[in-house]
Amino acid sequence: MTRFIIWRLALMIPTLLLISIISFVVIQLPPGDIVTSTLDELLADGMEASEEQIAALRAMYHLDAPMPVRYLRWLGGMLRGDFGYSVQHQQPVSELIGERIALTVVVALSSLLLTWALALPTGILTAVKQYSPLDYAATVLAMLGMAVPNFMLALLVMWGAFTWFGVSIGGLFSPAYVDAPWSVARVLDLLKHLWVPMVVLGVGGTAGMVRIMRANLLDELRKPYVTTARAKGMRYWRVVLKYPVRIAVNPFISGIGVVLPMLFSGDAIVGVVLGLPTTGPLLLDALMNQDMYLAGSFIMILSALSVLGVLISDVALAMLDPRIRYD
Amino acid sequence: MNRTADEITARNPDAAASGGARADDDSVLTVENLEVRFDTEEGELSAVDDVSFAMRRGRILAIVGESGCGKSVTSYAILRLIQKPGRITGGTITFRPRGRPPVAITDLAENAEALRRLRGGDISMIFQEPMTALSPVHTVGNQIVEAILLHQDVSQADARARTVEMLGKVGIPAPERRIDQYPFEMSGGMRQRVVIAMALVCNPEILIADEPTTALDVTIQAQVMGLMKSLQRDLDTSVLLITHDLGVVAQLADDVCVMYLGRIVEQGTVRQVIHTPRHPYTIALLKSLPSLALKKARLPSIAGSVPALSARPPGCPFHPRCPHARHGVCDVGNPPPSEHLGAGHYAACLRVEEVARSEGRMPDVECRMPNAGTAKDNS
Numbered sequence: 001m002t003r004f005i006i007w008r009l010a011l012m013i014p015t016l017l018l019i020s021i022i023s024f025v026v027i028q029l030p031p032g033d034i035v036t037s038t039l040d041e042l043l044a045d046g047m048e049a050s051e052e053q054i055a056a057l058r059a060m061y062h063l064d065a066p067m068p069v070r071y072l073r074w075l076g077g078m079l080r081g082d083f084g085y086s087v088q089h090q091q092p093v094s095e096l097i098g099e100r101i102a103l104t105v106v107v108a109l110s111s112l113l114l115t116w117a118l119a120l121p122t123g124i125l126t127a128v129k130q131y132s133p134l135d136y137a138a139t140v141l142a143m144l145g146m147a148v149p150n151f152m153l154a155l156l157v158m159w160g161a162f163t164w165f166g167v168s169i170g171g172l173f174s175p176a177y178v179d180a181p182w183s184v185a186r187v188l189d190l191l192k193h194l195w196v197p198m199v200v201l202g203v204g205g206t207a208g209m210v211r212i213m214r215a216n217l218l219d220e221l222r223k224p225y226v227t228t229a230r231a232k233g234m235r236y237w238r239v240v241l242k243y244p245v246r247i248a249v250n251p252f253i254s255g256i257g258v259v260l261p262m263l264f265s266g267d268a269i270v271g272v273v274l275g276l277p278t279t280g281p282l283l284l285d286a287l288m289n290q291d292m293y294l295a296g297s298f299i300m301i302l303s304a305l306s307v308l309g310v311l312i313s314d315v316a317l318a319m320l321d322p323r324i325r326y327d
Numbered sequence: 328m329n330r331t332a333d334e335i336t337a338r339n340p341d342a343a344a345s346g347g348a349r350a351d352d353d354s355v356l357t358v359e360n361l362e363v364r365f366d367t368e369e370g371e372l373s374a375v376d377d378v379s380f381a382m383r384r385g386r387i388l389a390i391v392g393e394s395g396c397g398k399s400v401t402s403y404a405i406l407r408l409i410q411k412p413g414r415i416t417g418g419t420i421t422f423r424p425r426g427r428p429p430v431a432i433t434d435l436a437e438n439a440e441a442l443r444r445l446r447g448g449d450i451s452m453i454f455q456e457p458m459t460a461l462s463p464v465h466t467v468g469n470q471i472v473e474a475i476l477l478h479q480d481v482s483q484a485d486a487r488a489r490t491v492e493m494l495g496k497v498g499i500p501a502p503e504r505r506i507d508q509y510p511f512e513m514s515g516g517m518r519q520r521v522v523i524a525m526a527l528v529c530n531p532e533i534l535i536a537d538e539p540t541t542a543l544d545v546t547i548q549a550q551v552m553g554l555m556k557s558l559q560r561d562l563d564t565s566v567l568l569i570t571h572d573l574g575v576v577a578q579l580a581d582d583v584c585v586m587y588l589g590r591i592v593e594q595g596t597v598r599q600v601i602h603t604p605r606h607p608y609t610i611a612l613l614k615s616l617p618s619l620a621l622k623k624a625r626l627p628s629i630a631g632s633v634p635a636l637s638a639r640p641p642g643c644p645f646h647p648r649c650p651h652a653r654h655g656v657c658d659v660g661n662p663p664p665s666e667h668l669g670a671g672h673y674a675a676c677l678r679v680e681e682v683a684r685s686e687g688r689m690p691d692v693e694c695r696m697p698n699a700g701t702a703k704d705n706s
Contacts, residue, residue, distance in 0.1 A: 224459040231406055231454075232474045232525070233447035236438070243462045321464050322509045 001325060004318055012307050019307075020078075023299040024071045027292050035063060037290050038087065061087070074293070078300060084293030088286070093297045097279065101301060103172060104278040106190075107197050112256070114202030115209055120252075122206075123213020124245060130218060138210060145207030154200045154273040161196070170275035172197070178277075197278075200270055209252065216251055220244035246320070253317050257310030354381040355423055355532055355565045356405065356450075362417035363400050363409060365636075372636040374400045374413065376589040376662070382533065382582075384425075387559060387566040389580035389597075391573060391612070393633055397589040398569045399455075402535045405567070406446050407432060424449055424532055448478040451526040455538040457518035461510040467494075468506035471525045478529045493524040498554060516547035520554070527558060534559070537569045552579060573616055577601050585609045588633065588644040590662055595672035605674040607649045607682055643677065651682050 035057045042049055058064055062073060077084055083093035126135040158170065171178070177189045220226070221244050229239040268280030275281075279298060286295040318325045363375035375397040382388045390398040403409050405420055420432040422445065435442040454460040461470060468490055475486040487506070494502035497520040510518055519539065526534055536555065540548035556579055559566050568580060576583055577597060584594040585608065593606035604610045611629045631648040634640060640647050646657040656677055657663075665673040676682060 224454055224456050225462045227403075227408055228452075228454060228460045228522070228525075229462070229470075230408060231446050231452040233443040233445070233477050234473070235443065243465075247462070247464055323463060323511055 001318065004325065005315055008311050008314060012311065015307055016304055019303040020075055020300055021071070023296055023303065024074060027290075027296045027299075028067065035061070074296065078297065083297035083301075086286070086291050086294040088289050088291040088294070093294050096294065097282065097298060097301070100277055100279045100282055101305075103276075104280070105305070107172075107194065107201065107276065107278055110194060110198045111200075111202035111205065114198050115205040118202070118206045119209030119213055120249075123210045124217060124240070126210065126214045127217035127221060127248075128240060130214075135214075142207040142210045145203055146211075148204075150200055150204045151269045151273045153203065154196075154270045157196055157200055158274065172276055172278075197270065197274055197276055200274070213248060213252060216248035217244055220248045250317060250321055253320065254313050256313035256316070257306070353384050355384040356382040356567075357421045357423070358401070358405070358418065359421075360418040361401065361404060361420065362415070363397070363404055363413055364416045366412040366414075367637075369637045373639075374589050374636060375404065378418070378584075378586070378589075378591050379665075380584050380591065380594060382565050382567055384532075384565055385563050386581040387556075387568055387579055388582045388584065389568040389570055389576040390584045390586055391570060391576055392586035393571060395633060395636070396586040398571075398586050399537050401586070402452070402537050402567060402569050405432065405533075405535060406450060406452055407435065407437070407442060408446075408452075422449065422533070444478065447474055447526075447531070448529050449531055450533040450535065451529065451531040452535040452537065453519075453522045453526045453539050456542050457515050457522055458510075458542065460522050461518060463510055466507050466509055467513070467521045467525075471506075471521070471528055474525050474528055489528065490524075493528045494521070497521075497524045497527075497558070498550075499524070515543050516551065519543060519547075519551055523551070523555065523558070527562060527564070530562060530564075532565060533567065534564045535567045535569070538571070539568075540575070541571075555579070573601070573612060585612070588639060589636065590644060590675065591665065591673075592645065592676070593672075593674045594665075595668075595670070599670065599672040603672075604686075605668055605672070605679050605683055606645075606676050607651050608645045609674075610682070610686055611648075611650075643675075651676075651678050651685070653678060 035054060038057070039049055039054065062070055065073070074084065081094065083097070085091075086093050086096055089096055122138050126138045129135055172190055172193045173180075173186065174189050174193070177186045180186055221240070223244065226239060226244055229243050230236065234242075268284050270276070271278045271280035272284065279302065283295065283298045283302075285291075286298060357379075358381070359379045361375055361378040362373065365372045365374055378397070378401055380388070380390075390401060392398045400409065400413065404415055407415075409415065415433060418433065422430045422432055424430070430441065430445065432442070432445065435445075461467065468487065471490040471493065472483065472486045475481065475489055476483070479486070481489070491502045491506055494505060499505050499517060499520050505513070505517075510521070513521065519542075523539070534555075539555065540551050543551060552575060555566070558564070568575070570576060580597050582594070582596055583600040584591045585600065585606065586592065587608050593600055593604065593609045600609060601613065604613055608629075611627075614627045615629060617626055629648055630650075634644075634647065640658065642656075642658040642660055643649070643652070643663050646652040649657065652658065663675045663677045665675045666679055667673055668679070
């Protein structure tokens, strides 16, 4: 097991290097850079910049160095914890995104937990009671959940909260706590706001997970080992929970690896709609303004987290299923 | 057509005295007029139809037949393990344990405590596929210990010790190490031994073995069969053996039921059924067995194929493939009733006397009873 984890950790290094190259290249692809977009803004405001000023800016950001050099400089900085400087926000990237990443993890994990709490029992019930009214009801709801876009759901929840409870629930904090230092009161305030993105993001994922769980479990319920266990004299539900469910959750757990990045990136639009101080809206903004250091570091950190998510799900799978462990 | 065991015994008083596969005092399990149906898109299909037999205590009863004849369904019905869309639609199954009152299994509620005590405790089952009959993600020890703890009030440590002992008994080397292995670390033969150990660990009165060796290599088959026979003798277990292999039947079984399209066409002791078969289907099955004495070029086979359950022929279900079938006799009306040929030997054939005469060259006729074919079923 230890060997398995070490091996998987070692595999992460080339993966992350590859991701770093790709994210660097992708960010370089669009024509123009931070200086040209700054110039555009200046021009739009009716100001002009001299050739010298432009050259000075370009030198400051090392924009004239060859691409591999710029890449290595960026990579080296990241390894030292220096994620560069956001031109747009006039702040070091690390300061800018530190809290946002933490909040994104909180939002993503809480909605993942909600997804599990809803999808596991619903999936099990719909499989065991296949073709029952409950199964049909859950199927219809799941289809609805999959068909309704998350941002639409976000708008509906906000509208509902506003009309019925008279509260505006955008963001993760009340205005008083937005810039306040961390305290117990701020955490409580966060929890008060957290349920909206949790529900919006979690419910969307639940629909798909219910279908996966139902399909997996239906396959497993027909396996001979279920009959063997029943022939032993076990209670039906004990059989279901100990044997087929245990095996049916496998793809469910390997799903964490996929769900985490989906939650991280997929929340951009929801984040914008709900005004969340998470990574999504900032990333979108950085990409639109070609704030390269910000966007690149962002993508890098999110990718690292996703790779970590896959690792976690793989380790969990190996612990759950001896057949994977021994391969 | 519905007869009870009492009627059968009353009509055939000699059946009880002379053994065979019909009810008597020494029965550990009786099945009477069992009927199992499946709801399908083509309508209700009858998978088991009017099946009656009794298991003698401490003996091996084999149910033989081709795939789809209803033999497995019959065995699943005994533990009430038939799953939707199938269900038992008629008949009774009675378990007669030693020193306790009989249990009408078919009367028990689906989730009755008594039914759970029966399963794995008094009656246990081993299945065809050792590869999939065990959970792949639990150790074999975990799965056997669980069976003990379900039925016996012992500690985890005692259950584990008993498991090691049982694994040794079924011939698994180094059982104290093997107990913590997963099924995928074992060969097919080893897994089937584990399954047998799991089934016998609670000392059941009845062991149902559903094609226990079909999925195994031939050499392993012989080992596992030998093991089952010796365990059955040692533990004094009554065995219901489901198989399509008449060779296995001849070696192991005491009594035989031959099934075709959901009905028992012939039953009796192994001697009666193998040596003096009276139903054309049994005769055809036996003729299609390869034997060393038979040096002819081609092995005879049964003409045609088994019809689908949805296309059950009228009259005798076997008549389209039967060389003795008579137009206007065998292909009309209800399936022929079981005729008692004496000494507990039954065959469901309207032309049983003619068949006996024309099949005179079957090796063995000495068991033929004077009253063979005379006990007409008038019900």
